[in-house]
Structure formats: C-alpha cells, structure tokens
Amino acid sequence: MAARVTLQTIADRVGVSRMTVSNAFSKPDQLSAPLRERILAAAQELGYVGPDPAARALAKGSTGAVGVVFTHSLRFAFTDLVATGFLGAIAEELAPTGLSITLLTSADEGDIVPARDVPMDGALLYSCDWSSRAVDFLHRRRLPLVYVDQDPADDIPSVNVDDRGGARAAARHLLDLGHRRIGLLMSGTYGPYGLVGDLHDAGVVDGHSSRQRLLGWLDELVPAGAEVIAARQDGTGLEQARWGARLLLDRPDRPTALLCFSDAVAYGALQVAAELGIDVPGRLSVVGFDDNPLAAQVRPGLTTIRQDIAAKGKAAAATLTAAIARAKAGTPAPAEHVVLPTELVIRESTAPRAEPGEHLR
Incomplete structure (x- = not known):
C-alpha cells in the first residue's frame, strides 16, 4: 500500500515548512507565485489532492456551502421551469463568493433529515412546509436563514414577489x-x-x-x-x-x-x-x-x-451571503424584507368575452 501523502510529505520534498505548504492551498496571497507553483507541482507529482474538506471547514469555521430547501421532492428543482431559473440565478450570484449550493427537501423521510445533518453555512427556505421537521431543525441549528416565497417573519430576512x-x-x-x-x-x-x-x-x-x-x-x-x-x-x-x-x-x-x-x-x-x-x-x-x-x-x-425569477434568485443569494457575513462578524442587523414587483404581460390567450350563447360548444 502506498504511503499516505500529507502536507509534511510535500514540505519535505520542496524544502519548506508545513505551514508554507498549507498556505499554498488556503492562503495563496501569502506566497510568491513561483514558490506556490513549486509546491503545487510537488503536490501533483506526489498525488496529493488537497486538504481534507472536513478538516478545512473545521479550521475555517465555514463549510463553503449553502442549502436551498424545497417542500417538494428534489426532482421538482430540475423539472419546474421557475425552480430551475431560480436556482440558476442563485448559482450565478454565489459564483464570486466561492459558495456552493446544496439542494435539500423538507419532506419527512423518516430517520433521514438532511436539514439536520448536512453541513452548511446558511439556507434559503423556498416555499417550505412549516410543519416539517426539516424547518424545525434549521431553526434549532441557528443557521443564517432567508425565507423565499414564505410568510415574512420579523427576525428572518425574506424575499418575495408582489x-x-x-x-x-x-x-x-x-x-x-x-x-x-x-x-x-x-x-x-x-x-x-x-x-x-x-x-x-x-x-x-x-x-x-x-x-x-x-x-x-x-x-x-x-x-x-x-x-x-x-x-x-x-x-x-x-x-x-x-x-x-x-x-x-x-x-x-x-x-x-x-x-x-x-x-x-x-x-x-x-x-x-x-x-x-x-x-x-x-x-x-x-x-x-x-x-x-x-x-x-x-x-x-x-x-x-x-x-422576475432571476432577480428573485439573485436577491435571495445576496441576502443570505450578507446574513452569513453578519453572523460570522457577530454584527446582527434588522431583518431585510425584499418585495419584487410583478407585471401583467398580455399575449394571445385572452380576448373580450363572447356574446351570450357563444361560449357554448
């Protein structure tokens, strides 16, 4: 069996400290570009894929992921055109932050409660069933939350449309x-x-x-x-x-x-x-x-x-990242409630009512 490759293994190969190797992965701005390239090249040669995600999350106090919680089965997220547009806008807004999306359902699956067990830095509750155990666990975990298409609450940010x-x-x-x-x-x-x-x-x-x-x-x-x-x-x-x-x-x-x-x-x-x-x-x-x-x-x-589904997704993601940042800094602020406008779009499926009798087949 091949020996396990660690940060120290790479440090010994390059001739630097273990902390310098760690910085090459987690704090690249603290190293010169040539030194970081030498370290990464050595890591690749030795077959090292990077720090353990769980250990990195523990050290940083962040999982690097946010949850999006649906009432429906997760199939809904991939088949409903509004849901897919909403998720696409969230992903676009989160891209510069490095945060990823974890899709969860609030449906009760017996002993399996992803909202209780999955690591995340915060969550968007998208039109969820308030009676579900999933929603209850999210509140009990005291994660930063944002309600989307939900009844607003005084202490939780929300994003709705009119x-x-x-x-x-x-x-x-x-x-x-x-x-x-x-x-x-x-x-x-x-x-x-x-x-x-x-x-x-x-x-x-x-x-x-x-x-x-x-x-x-x-x-x-x-x-x-x-x-x-x-x-x-x-x-x-x-x-x-x-x-x-x-x-x-x-x-x-x-x-x-x-x-x-x-x-x-x-x-x-x-x-x-x-x-x-x-x-x-x-x-x-x-x-x-x-x-x-x-x-x-x-x-x-x-x-x-x-x-505006895209605007709703971007507003939800921006509101959540702001809430996460405030939670990390310990600087609570009044919950923000965003209400986006709606607009009548007239196409060909409506017309003046037919004269009496004309509506019959």
Missing part, C-alpha cells in the same frame, strides 16, 4: 375584457382537492404565494360581482393541472375565463380546452402566473403575470 398585486392585475384584465363568470384553478400540497365552495376558508390554499394570489384575485372579483367557480388540484404537475381544469371546463355552465396559479397549471388548462374543442381565446380566456419560458412558447401565447 403576488397579490400581480393577481389583482390579472383579474382586472379579465374584468376589463367583459368576463363575469371566472374560474380559479389553484394548486396545493395538502387536501382537500376538487371544486371549492368557501374561498375564504383558510384551508383552501397552503403556502404564502397561493394565499396571496387568491387574495389578489378576490380583491377584484368580489367587488365587481363576478361569479366565481374554483377548483383545487394536488400539486403543480401537468396531470394534476389537467384534472383540475377538466372540473371547471367539462360542464355546461363553464366559465368564460380562467385565472391559473401558474403558467404550468395554465398549460394544462390549454390542453384540456383543446381536447374539449373550446377555442382559446374565442370562447375561453386563460391567464397564468410567472411568465416562465413556456408562456411565450405555447400557442396561443399565454397572457400571464411576470415575476
């Missing part, structure tokens, strides 16, 4: 087009699912964004006297969206317009409308939320509410 204002703009757009029978297609992680009776029941939606978007819709629809029919589906996947859309559209008294929780949900509604022979926007107007890349690619192009 979900309620955006939803108001979407509902107002449909009212201005003459629609008065409007369907709401919502999504959630926890039941009950199906047609919704009391939209003011707190259990109708879960999560900050869902709640704010519903409130925004109702801010406009209720004073206008609109007739509202709503359905709640299990999650944001395409099949769930199709199921919810069919509840609203496959009926003789269907709405003339739909307000959808997201563009992904709206896409499912467009598919169901096509299957039922309902022309969009001639007989049905559809509005999404997010303005993810899908919104401009589908036909007809989707009218939606734009949130």
Whole structure:
C-alpha cells in the first residue's frame, strides 16, 4: 500500500515548512507565485489532492456551502421551469463568493433529515412546509436563514414577489375584457382537492404565494360581482393541472375565463380546452402566473403575470451571503424584507368575452 501523502510529505520534498505548504492551498496571497507553483507541482507529482474538506471547514469555521430547501421532492428543482431559473440565478450570484449550493427537501423521510445533518453555512427556505421537521431543525441549528416565497417573519430576512398585486392585475384584465363568470384553478400540497365552495376558508390554499394570489384575485372579483367557480388540484404537475381544469371546463355552465396559479397549471388548462374543442381565446380566456419560458412558447401565447425569477434568485443569494457575513462578524442587523414587483404581460390567450350563447360548444 502506498504511503499516505500529507502536507509534511510535500514540505519535505520542496524544502519548506508545513505551514508554507498549507498556505499554498488556503492562503495563496501569502506566497510568491513561483514558490506556490513549486509546491503545487510537488503536490501533483506526489498525488496529493488537497486538504481534507472536513478538516478545512473545521479550521475555517465555514463549510463553503449553502442549502436551498424545497417542500417538494428534489426532482421538482430540475423539472419546474421557475425552480430551475431560480436556482440558476442563485448559482450565478454565489459564483464570486466561492459558495456552493446544496439542494435539500423538507419532506419527512423518516430517520433521514438532511436539514439536520448536512453541513452548511446558511439556507434559503423556498416555499417550505412549516410543519416539517426539516424547518424545525434549521431553526434549532441557528443557521443564517432567508425565507423565499414564505410568510415574512420579523427576525428572518425574506424575499418575495408582489403576488397579490400581480393577481389583482390579472383579474382586472379579465374584468376589463367583459368576463363575469371566472374560474380559479389553484394548486396545493395538502387536501382537500376538487371544486371549492368557501374561498375564504383558510384551508383552501397552503403556502404564502397561493394565499396571496387568491387574495389578489378576490380583491377584484368580489367587488365587481363576478361569479366565481374554483377548483383545487394536488400539486403543480401537468396531470394534476389537467384534472383540475377538466372540473371547471367539462360542464355546461363553464366559465368564460380562467385565472391559473401558474403558467404550468395554465398549460394544462390549454390542453384540456383543446381536447374539449373550446377555442382559446374565442370562447375561453386563460391567464397564468410567472411568465416562465413556456408562456411565450405555447400557442396561443399565454397572457400571464411576470415575476422576475432571476432577480428573485439573485436577491435571495445576496441576502443570505450578507446574513452569513453578519453572523460570522457577530454584527446582527434588522431583518431585510425584499418585495419584487410583478407585471401583467398580455399575449394571445385572452380576448373580450363572447356574446351570450357563444361560449357554448
């Protein structure tokens, strides 16, 4: 078996102290360029890959990683266009800092609780379930945290978008087009699912964004006297969206317009409308939320509410790195709460309400 290569092995080969070799890896600015190159060349020749990451983290008091915690399975981070855009912006913002991203789920996996066990310097909680053990452990670890798409808390920094204002703009757009029978297609992680009776029941939606978007819709629809029919589906996947859309559209008294929780949900509604022979926007107007890349690619192009996903990711990463820096320096500051604007983007999926009778197949 080959002898283990250590810092001292390299120091003996180059003829310098062990500390000088250590500085070549951890404090390169303290060495001349030629000396550091000699040390690194010797390390490569001897097969030394660098200091042990765990030992380095212990010595520096930093893991070099931040967590991004999802309520959904981690597959969501790679398949949802909003989540992937959000993560890409975080990675771009963190690149100059040298911090890496660790993806975690807050879903309860029995004895396995990554949020409890994985080393990290801080974490972004992205639309998480507050009742999960993962969230509880993160708080108990006293890590620097930033809430994203969560209800703000006085002592925790947060980054949100103006979900309620955006939803108001979407509902107002449909009212201005003459629609008065409007369907709401919502999504959630926890039941009950199906047609919704009391939209003011707190259990109708879960999560900050869902709640704010519903409130925004109702801010406009209720004073206008609109007739509202709503359905709640299990999650944001395409099949769930199709199921919810069919509840609203496959009926003789269907709405003339739909307000959808997201563009992904709206896409499912467009598919169901096509299957039922309902022309969009001639007989049905559809509005999404997010303005993810899908919104401009589908036909007809989707009218939606734009949130700046890249700005949200960069703001979240910057807020977290600032919180980590303050924690290391022992200089607490009031929690910062960032709210990013939203914007109505009108495309081809909305049009004036058809004359009475024309909405029927």
